[in-house]
Amino acid sequence: MSAIPERKPKFGPADAALAEMPTVFKDDLFADQVVLVSGAGSGIGKAIAFLFARLGAKLVICGRKPEKLEDAAAKLQVLSGREVYWHPMSIRDPEQVDGLLSAAWERFGGVDVLVNNAGGQFAAFAMDFTLKGWNAVIDTNLNGTFYMMQGAAKRWMAQGKPGNIVNITAPIGRGLPGMAHTAASRAGVIYLSKTVAVEWAPYNIRINCVGPGAIESTGFHNYREENVPGFYKCNPMLRAGDVQDIAEAAVYLAAPSAKFITGELLNVEGGMLLWGDFWPCGKPDYFKVET
Amino acid sequence: MSESKPAFGMTDAALAAMPTVYRGDLFKGQTVLISGAGSGIGKAIAFLFARLGANLAICGRDPAKLEITAEWLKKLGSPEVFVKSMTIRDPEQVGQLMDEAWARFGALDVLVNNAGGQYPQPAIDFAVKGWNAVIDTNLNGTFYMMQAAARHWRDKGQAGNIVNIVAVFERGLPGIAHTCAARAAVTYLSKTVAVEWAPYNIRVNCVAPGVVESTGFRQYPPEGVQTFASPNPMKRAGDVHDIAESVAYLAAPSGKFITGELILVDGGGALWGEAWPAGKPDYFKV
Numbered sequence: 246m247s248a249i250p251e252r253k254p255k256f257g258p259a260d261a262a263l264a265e266m267p268t269v270f271k272d273d274l275f276a277d278q279v280v281l282v283s284g285a286g287s288g289i290g291k292a293i294a295f296l297f298a299r300l301g302a303k304l305v306i307c308g309r310k311p312e313k314l315e316d317a318a319a320k321l322q323v324l325s326g327r328e329v330y331w332h333p334m335s336i337r338d339p340e341q342v343d344g345l346l347s348a349a350w351e352r353f354g355g356v357d358v359l360v361n362n363a364g365g366q367f368a369a370f371a372m373d374f375t376l377k378g379w380n381a382v383i384d385t386n387l388n389g390t391f392y393m394m395q396g397a398a399k400r401w402m403a404q405g406k407p408g409n410i411v412n413i414t415a416p417i418g419r420g421l422p423g424m425a426h427t428a429a430s431r432a433g434v435i436y437l438s439k440t441v442a443v444e445w446a447p448y449n450i451r452i453n454c455v456g457p458g459a460i461e462s463t464g465f466h467n468y469r470e471e472n473v474p475g476f477y478k479c480n481p482m483l484r485a486g487d488v489q490d491i492a493e494a495a496v497y498l499a500a501p502s503a504k505f506i507t508g509e510l511l512n513v514e515g516g517m518l519l520w521g522d523f524w525p526c527g528k529p530d531y532f533k534v535e536t
Numbered sequence: 537m538s539e540s541k542p543a544f545g546m547t548d549a550a551l552a553a554m555p556t557v558y559r560g561d562l563f564k565g566q567t568v569l570i571s572g573a574g575s576g577i578g579k580a581i582a583f584l585f586a587r588l589g590a591n592l593a594i595c596g597r598d599p600a601k602l603e604i605t606a607e608w609l610k611k612l613g614s615p616e617v618f619v620k621s622m623t624i625r626d627p628e629q630v631g632q633l634m635d636e637a638w639a640r641f642g643a644l645d646v647l648v649n650n651a652g653g654q655y656p657q658p659a660i661d662f663a664v665k666g667w668n669a670v671i672d673t674n675l676n677g678t679f680y681m682m683q684a685a686a687r688h689w690r691d692k693g694q695a696g697n698i699v700n701i702v703a704v705f706e707r708g709l710p711g712i713a714h715t716c717a718a719r720a721a722v723t724y725l726s727k728t729v730a731v732e733w734a735p736y737n738i739r740v741n742c743v744a745p746g747v748v749e750s751t752g753f754r755q756y757p758p759e760g761v762q763t764f765a766s767p768n769p770m771k772r773a774g775d776v777h778d779i780a781e782s783v784a785y786l787a788a789p790s791g792k793f794i795t796g797e798l799i800l801v802d803g804g805g806a807l808w809g810e811a812w813p814a815g816k817p818d819y820f821k822v
Contacts (some may be wrong), residue, residue, distance in 0.1 A: 269788040271559045443808045446769030458793070481734030486793035493790040502557040502781040505746070505774035507804040516795040520731045 257288065257462040257488055260320055263295050266489040274500055276301035277327070279353045283336055283393060284363030286313030288462035289413060292488035293360055293495050298325035300496065305349040305356065307332045308363065328353075336363050336389030346396045355406055358499045359397045361390045361434075362413040366427035368468050368525035379426050386430035391437060394452070398445055407449035411495045412438055416456040416514045423525040431456075435510050442508030451507040453498040458514025459523060461485040472527050479523040480515035544753035545576065545776060548608055551583050554777040562788055564589035567641040569633075571624055571681060572651030574601030576750035577701060580776035581648055581783050586614035588784065593618040593637045593644070596651065616641070624651050624677030627684075634684040643694055646787045647685045649678045649722075650701040654715035656756050656814035667714050674718035679725060682740070686733055696738035699783045700726055704744045704802045711760070711814035719744070723798050730796030739795040741786045746802025747811050749773040759815030768805035 251259040258266065280297045284290035285306035294304055298321040306321070306329070308314050314331040321329045330352050334341040349356050364386040367378065394410055401408035414431040415421060421428035435454050442452045459476040468476075477485050494513050497503060512518060522528065539547040546554075568585045572578035573594035582594055586609040594609070596602050599621040609617045618640050622629040637644055652674040655666070682698055689696035702719035703709060709716035723742050730740040747767040756764075764773055782801050785791055800806055810816070 267789065269559065269562055269785070269790045270557055274557055439807055442804050443769045446771075446804060446808075460793075481731045481795065482793070483734075490790075490793040493785075494794075497557070497785045497790060500557045501555065502778075502785060503801075505748075505770070505778040505801050505803045506782075506799070507770065508807045509800050509804075511794075511799060512797050513793050515793045516730050516734060516797075519727050519796045520734075 254463060256465040263292055263488070264299070264320070264324055266487075268296060268299065268489070269493060270300055270496055270500070272300065274300040274496070277303065278357040279303045279305065279349070279355060280358040280360065280499070281305040281307070281349055281356050281397075282360045282362055283307050286310050286317055288464045289457065289460060289488050289491050290362035291317055292462075292492040293362055294321055295324060296489070296492035296496055297358075298329075301325060301327070303327045303353060304329045305332065305353070306330070307334050307336075307345050309333060309335055336393055337384050339392045342389070342392040342396050346393075346400060350400055355400075355404060356397060358409045358411070359393065360411045360413070360495055360499070361393050363389065364413070364430075365467070366424050368423050368472070370423060370526060371425035374426060382426035383430050386427060387433040387437075390434050394437070394441065398441070398448070398450055401450055402448050408445075408451070409499050410438070410450065410452040411498050412452070412454045413491065413495070414454045414456050414510070416458050416512045416518050418518050421523070423523075423527075439508040446507065451503070453503065453506060453508070454510045455491060455494045455498065456510055456512040456514060457486065457491045458512070458517040459485045460488060460491055462488050468525050469527070472525060475524055475528070479521040480517035481520045482515040484515065486513060486515055542751060545750040548604075551580055551777065552587070552608065552612055556584060556587065557781060558588055558784055558788070560588065562588040562784070566645040567591040567593065567637070567643060568646040568648065568787070569593040569595070569637055569644055569685075570648040570650055571595050573605050574598050576752045577745065577748065577776050577779050578650035579605050580750075580780040581650060582609055583612060584777070584780035584784055586612040589613060589615075591616040591641055593620070593641070595620045595622050595624075595633055597621060597623055624681055625672050627680045630677070630680040630684050634688055638688055643692075644685060644688065644696075646697045646699065647681065648699045648701070648783055648787070649681050651677065652701070652715075652718070653755075654712050656711050656760055658711065658814060659713035662714060670714035671718050674715060675721045678722050682725075682729065686729070686736070686738055689738055690736045696733070696736065697787055698726070698738065698740045699786050700740070700742045701779065701783075702742045702744050702798070704746050704800055704806050706806055711812050727796040734795065739791065741791065741794060741796070742798040743779060743782045743786065744798055744800045744802065745774065745779050746800065746805040747773045748776060748779055748801070750776050756813050757815060760813040763810065763812040763816055766809060767811035768803035768809040769807065770803035772803065774801060774803055
């Protein structure tokens with residue numbers, strides 16, 4: 246798609262390969278619907294945006310790095326043949342969230358689906374968290390997601406239009422040793438979602454979450470190299486998932502296929518909740534047991 | 537022949553015309569076995585897989601109903617349809633069904649365990665026979681099907697894929713305690729074998745329908761059906777196609793990194809709302 250041949254990135258598909266990953270959905274599933282995806286400049290967020298574009302959606306994408314968004318937007322436009330709006334911002338700032346949503350609503354007259362994918366974490370044991378590090382993860386993943394959800398819901402209610410939110414979280418059921426801050430923030434988002442799935446049901450707003458396990462993407466660069474091989478052995482399938490697995494989960498929940506689903510968490514983790522250990526900052530000696 | 541609208545659920549013609557999110561050739565060349573496909577949710581699942589190009593093997597207890605389903609499946613585009621009337625409660629009949637399905641198609645790609653059932657009654661009134669019948673069909677019958685299919689897949693070195701239809705059991709199911717126990721058991725059996733059978737490339741997942749309007753509603757008394765009007769924050773029942781689309785999602789490559797999972801398709805009923813299949817006792821009318 247670009248003039249310069251793309252090199253296969255170390256983790257996850259190149260953009261050209263991503264654009265051609267097989268999908269189970271029919272081509273016009275989101276024809277002319279408006280889908281907002283946060284954190285769409287790379288990794289899972291980019292894959293979600295690519296799939297919605299291929300299914301005919303008009304995309305609004307946001308993220309912190311303008312150059313990544315601009316590049317993604319150009320590719321999305323080719324895939325969808327439709328308008329794409331990109332908006333650099335941080336979800337941590339409620340005013341910037343308001344600015345983004347106002348711009349999206351003004352440009353397209355509304356948004357049909359909001360996918361809250363933006364977020365992040367650094368691998369560390371809770372004993373070593375600094376106050377600043379802890380606050381940053383909670384602020385982005387939990388507070389930022391809430392600002393986006395509430396801002397969109399207010400606009401849907403004001404317009405009397407149905408709404409649809411998919412939040413990308415994590416499989417938190419057994420805790421996430423090595424990322425306690427993200428476990429806490431993602432659990433916060435999941436139970437926030439379950440709560441507002443009830444509060445906002447009268448307004449025809451559905452809210453669901455996806456819990457990705459070890460998904461190979463550029464996000465793997467956030468971890469020390471020696472800890473990455475373990476990500477391919479941390480579930481009963483003994484492999485990592487791909488970004489398309491998460492994109493298809495988000496589409497399934499956003500589409501009419503899930504019109505009777507709200508407040509639900511769909512874990513896409515190869516069974517990691519049942520067997521396997523994910524140790525993003527290495528396995529402590531204590532847990533190296535003979536079995 | 538014009539169909540009259542059934543009291544509950546939709547006509548076959550309406551079901552066949554429900555919009556789907558999937559591309560038309562999604563299950564082309566694959567074979568899908570669906571139990572309890574003669575009516576209700578099982579029939580809806582079979583209709584969708586037929587529309588997506590799958591060969592179908594269907595089983596159930598009532599041969600007449602299965603024949604009507606089979607005619608539709610062919611009309612909807614299923615290249616080959618195999619019909620077997622049997623009960624999943626009998627392990628020998630289950631073994632025979634699997635042998636015949638493999639003999640006919642050479643492979644089975646997806647097994648959907650939808651067969652099952654219950655009757656509404658407070659647990660204090662259950663007879664031993666009634667309790668045993670529900671556990672035997674829903675739990676034991678499903679296990680026989682799962683194990684028999686898994687043995688074929690293992691022995692032939694083929695990948696496998698199971699979707700079990702259960703229920704939303706987390707807060708209990710007053711009025712149908714037997715099925716609550718059986719469905720919880722199937723769900724945790726599924727989580728367990730999702731790990732045990734991962735080495736054979738067999739995925740195992742469950743779908744839990746909340747209140748979904750189908751011919752199955754006829755089994756409940758009017759005072760029970762009355763509570764199905766607002767059992768969740770959406771204040772409506774789901775339709776059988778909602779369940780069919782969740783099964784297709786899990787069975788298709790979209791679910792290739794999902795195993796041991798339970799998807800609730802219940803309109804948020806696990807979070808708010810009550811359904812009382814046997815009617816709501818006065819005590820709880822607060």
